[in-house]
Amino acid sequence: MRSSHGERLRCDRKICSNKPDSVVLYVLSGFDFQSFIYEENIERRPLLLDANSDSYQSLADGEMGQERHVLKIRTGDEVLELYAYKLDRAKTVLYYALTICTLGLFRLLLHWKPDWYIKVRATRCAHEVAHYVNVIDEHNVEAFRPIRLYTSASNGIVPQIPTGNGTMEKVDVIRYFTFRKLKYIWKSDLEEWISPADLDGEIPLKYFHSLSESGTGLSEEDVACRRLTYGSNLIDVKLKPILVLLFIEAISPFYIFQVFSVSIWFSDHYEYYASIIVVMSVMSIGIDVYQTRSQEKKLRSMVQSSNEVDVLRADGVKTISSEELVPGDIFLVPAHGGVLQCDAVLMNGTAIVNESMLTGESVPITKVALTAVHDDDEDERFSFEKHSKHILYCGTNVLQTRYYQGKQVKAIVLRTAYSTLKGQLVRSIMYPKPIDFRFTKDLFKFVAFLFFIALFGFAYTIAIMVQRNEPLRKIIVRSLDIVTIVVPPALPAAMSVGIINSNLRLRKKEIFCISPSTINTCGAINVCCFDKTGTLTEDGLDFQTLRAVIPGSEREPPEFTEEKAQLNPALLPSGGELVTAIATCHSITKIDGELHGDPLDLILFNQTGWSLLESVDDEVDSEVQLFDNIQPTLVRPPIELTEKQMFNKEYSIIRQFTFSSSLQRMSVIVSNPRDDSTHDMTLYCKGSPEMVLTLCDPATVPPDYVAQVNLYAQHGYRLISVAKRQLEMNYVKACKIPRNMVEADLTLLGLVVLENRVKPVTLGVINQLNRAHIRTVMVTGDNLLTAQSVARECGIIRPNKLAFLVEHRTDMFDPKGRPLLTLRQAVSSSEKTVEGEEGDCSDVSVETGRKHFLDSCYQLSISGPTFAVLSHEYPELLEPLVAVCDVFARMAPDQKQQLINSLQAIDYTVAMCGDGANDCAALKAAHAGISLSDAEASIAAPFTSRIADIRCVPTVIREGRAALVTSFGVFKYMAGYSLTQFSSIMLLYWISTNLTDFQFLYIDMFLITLVAVFFGNTPASDMLSPTPPPTRLLSLASVTSVCGQLVIMALTQLYVFISITWQPWFIPYSVPVGDEQEDKRSMQVGICRYSTD
Template identity: 40%
Template sequence: MVQLSVRVCVCRPGGEEWVDSSELVPGDCLVLPQEGGLMPCDAALVAGECVVNESSLTGESIPVLKTALPEGPAPYLPEAHRRHTLFCGTLILQARAFVGPHVLAVVTQTGFCTAKGGLVSSILHPRPLSFKFYKHSMKFVAALSVVALLGTIYSIVTLLRNRVPLGEIVIRALDVVTVAVPPALPAAMTMCVLYAQSRLESQGVFCIHPQRINLGGKLRLVCFDKTGTLTEDGLDVMGVVPLEGQEFLPLVSEPRRLPVGPLLRALATCHTLSRLRDTPVGDPMDLKMGPITDSTFGTQVLAVMKPPLQEPHLQGMVSPGGACGARGVGGPPVSPQRPSALQRMSVVVAWPGAAQPEACVKGSPELVASLCDPATVPADFALRLQSYTAAGYRVVALAGKPLPVTASLEAAQQLPRDAVEQQLSLLGLLVMRNLLKPQTPGVIQALRKTRIRTVMVTGDNLQTAVTVAQGCGMVGPRERLVIVHAAPPERGQPASLQLQPVESFAATNGAQVRLTLSSSHSPPRRPVYTVEPDPWCSHLALSGSSFGVLVKHFPKLLPKVLVQGTIFARMAPEQKTELVCELQKLQYCVGMCGDGANDCGALKAADVGISLSQAEASVVSPFTSSVASIECVPMVIREGRCSLDTSFSVFKYMALYSLTQFISVLILYTVSVSWALGRGARSQQVLE
């Protein structure tokens, strides 16, 4: 797992040269084979693209498309440019060159400085555990050491008084130390954890940090990702809601019947799919978008849309050749950030006969609507969106616009993201259904019965998250749920906070409780809250933007919200990590269960991180379940409690055993007698 030595091709001044991977240094230019292979270092992709399996690092079983690093003055940052970085230990499934004959990457890190090296280092040297049992155990062992020192002094004095030979005195004095501080204590404590680890492995749960098994027995709060964790991985497309003018049309259950136009082109091309041995691979949502438009993959472009020939009214609406191509998948090289952090993605599309390229954008409806020209957004946009999210559907907004300032696709790809993603025209809504896993409600109810808090942390829409939480039992049918809306200071107004019952949230009207905080631009004074959250409120739900406002402008109110918070929606990966850390500050022993790369930070920050991955083990979290079900959470808690209880019992047994033997030995030394060593010998020996 740690040592990796392969032959790689490196560009040298005299030409290409094959060297051992151990000789690589940052700055070397690698020529990647098109058939793929293991990466021996971290490298930035500068030419071509690669389909990479990163399951050994992130636990994400879905292959990831890596594109070439965009041109520009911005410095290279591994975290910001993850979509353009090949990490050590990952498997390149396929490499393709577009400009030139080779796929090129520049080495950025080697050895323990790589992402894999850092993870291996964290395994070898994990962060210290803040566990009272371990702290008290060390204090007790220290106390036993003091007792052993006193016993040693007493035994030396006693043996000298009894005129025992000096050599015998040294041996007997050292015996007292080993009796008072049992040397078998660490081994006995380790065996408790190892048995629990073996039982977890037999149930498909792998652990790389055995010390955290005992922490599983102390869990009082567990955070869950939604998509792929609480709900199924796959998405069922319910249909598309097209837009005509400023009015939404009825839901079209078969998008392939849509007329050829911007909406159909956006559905067919706005994705991150790639071909792997003639099979499309990529995000599950993108995989569902291809079949609904009858899209196929060509050899020169990443996506080709062909209209169905059986529909007479669609014939003759495309230029000869009947295809439109797309390039710049995952957003043209205009942004180094990940789509999960941006909550959107963009592509630049060109098709035969088009006067200029076209930009297509998809993402969260609220964000995409904010990027669109207000004249193209219907007045009932929020109501229509809420009607779908309240029913538990996942909604993605589609927008686009022509790029008249560019004459070619290559020129369009040099535009910055801000120039592409402004004054867009809203095209429609893609409505998908994400069903709960059958095991989810039972597990959630079992956790709640044992007084373990369950929290949902998702990047999906707030209303969709509320519906899923109510469906799986996180929020009971008779329990109150209040939506928290927070707004930052703007136009001289202080930061504000609104508490809105879920009934009024669904009806878009109703009483609201308003909280205000002095603006940060005002003279410094102690913030005064006019109203605080209802202490009888069972659950609070808030979005990532509201969470950010709470952290920055309402730090004293944040703990009260976190204590009652159950649903956190539209959370960026960094916010998930921050949420886990804030909960730990409240003395919670926090567990995190997720399935994707977006949860890596939270999984590592949590006291007990459980990754749902098809890989045998993932180094991104202490626990990895090979079965994509949250049933592994009760398993970890159950085995953690068993291990913790056994550890307590073993520790008490070893401590009492050592103290009993210690006192017995001192009494026998006092009367000049020691324990017999042989079974057939006399039970006592007189010290002479």
């Protein structure tokens, strides 16, 4: 919720989006933002918001008395308002009476206005006794859902509902409703509606381990009860019957108005055009139904699947259909090539999976087993985000599993059907976020304005015809005909021509759109956000150099070696242990004889020259057989190095802590065999230089570490820090110890420097967007200085602008106890700082910073940790700074989404272009998400480009502008022509005449319809203009244009209409008495006809 100062906030948001310079001045001058602080709770909110909270009180319309008829719940990313209703007999009788008396028109009106339906049929009540729930989402979209009951008498199964600890509790009756494929259950003891999927965060980790260690699965009775509660495990996209689709399409307001218009025309003997409109409408309905059906089939074929799975039940292992899986089932993960049909927690072994169907990321990902619960963490709860590396997602393909000696990999079903991550993405396609676009709202307002004009003409026609004692039938037909003239029935169809043609042109350019309604929105885009790696830069990295650490002594601190162009252990200190770390610390796996993994891991591993083997030896140490040890991955150095006794013959990777965006690192535990048949355990860790520094023993870090990191980062290089820790433990402890207990007190081994080259087309595209005055923003998980350097190289940061870093201090606080925010200028080595040496990075005082913000152009950059501080501690500064920051580095996936939402909150129309799993949330949140993927359709974004570079972005914007301009032009043309024809008819009605049928046909068919169709086929411009198309249909320019044209045409028609009567050759024609036909041979008819053209 926004504060009571919402109007003032919206006003200043416009300042933020239009005049970013002024915003920074507010920030630097200590502008009072207190009135803008949001009332949102920045911590995780409970599923049910307190009824006594402000947010709850604001939902009620007046006093509620003792009944709680409205609740507000959070489920996943959605916030829903639930209003309880019960049927009212008196209202129901009235409803049926009105429906019958109006021959169904009253029911049709309620179909168009669903929010009225519930008020006509029911009254508000407490949720405990409700028959219906009116669900309103955060976009104010409403749905009226019936509440259903289930008791044990239904089919003999005892009803059970889930608890917060993973178990089920028996109840007398289950009250539930479904909304957008999810089931919501009423918990009478808590007096709240719950979604079972939202209880995952309350399950203790020990529940999963106890269930896995029990060795037995669910009983048949438990399975039956859970299937009753959760339903079948099937993402079923049901195909609506053709007749239903036809009926739904036919009763839309557009086609009902066409039925009305055609009825008037046929009654007026205007059969030609009416017949053409009937044929066109039937064809249009058929095309719409065909497209809807095709989209349903395409979505169904893309997402609906099932297979057989081996599941542990109380009576042993059974092979069942995946549709029969329920949460709590234990199943065996297939060793090769299986598609998962549920979200599950991996309990032992590891699994190599491909999640490209969900994220577009084609790089295989390693999933590891859920670690054992430590004594200090017995109460730790499961988190979908925190434990994502242990979750096997529905829809992912299992490439390979590494399993226990004599045991297969097991997983516990967590979520099924539409509750899964895949199900949520499918739901986002089936129920997309409404397009909040001013053009569409203005269109409806203008149509309403045309109806008011039509009402004036309606009244005018009745008045003059009644005065002339015209027959009643003629009065009715002529007065209603005016409505069809002012509001052309073909207007909605003509408005969609530009979108259809733009979509076809995009497909020819290998850009596919699953939501054509967003194309118009693309024409208004004024901010483009880009991921860095794989989007702006190449997917691969080039090894540049290596800086190993020479250990220090009591007198000398540690120091870096000179740059090494290759991983030659003979040239490195400590026996080349840095090479061992690089060769073992990775998530590479061998599938079908080929190495697969993260591109960075592959590049570094190939530099070592080592080889990787998947262990298949059944003869392992007895200690390994007794405990939870998976088959290790073996790496071997080249033979020439082992012969020189520089390395052992092989190293076993027995434990892997996978890479996490939030942790910014990965680690492995490596077993190093010794001559005495024992093993050394070593932890190797690699990650971002900032994070690894916090984990290292300061005595092992060279004093110039930060300076060296900044030096390389300023030149755009990507840096990886490598460290190690010798472990004094056996296999058992190594396989059980928590990650945070071993990733500490590390010894720094060195820095690896890689170059991430900018794609050849990137600079040209960014410059093209800059010239079009479209703001470009980089959003990446890379180092801040590296991101800033790449941003400068590709044109996001201009050469003539100063670049400042927004940072926070952890050792200094403001009077409110918040971390202090600072500005720091960072430039490339060839530029001067504000106050410092060349190539320096120095803090700038607030006064100095203020001066330079006033006197010069500037651009800001910010890192994820500082962005988090702004979000939590300085919410009043978040949106103003977002308006001027152009580089966002070290951003977590949820922060990328928050950034997109913040940009949208200050009235930007945002496009997001990315290619990886970390971009999915941001792609979905943006007005126009563009995924770079080989697939024709991605459920992560409305647009998918098969060409993996950012050339698609200006193409989408150009086509969006073409569709938007076409829609503007078509509307103004049709509205102008309709109003012109309206003025003509008003004049002709004055003398009791009208246009002939063929004149109407010529105007309606050739001058309006055909021109509008060809108008919409105009291709997009080859360049992006700095002046964007207007987005407001009701802007002063648009309204003045249409109204001015109307006035000019009306005055012209009036002049020629009157002046012709003054001509000596003018012969008026009088209608014989009793003749109901208009005088269509009048010279004034021809004058109005030609002046209209």
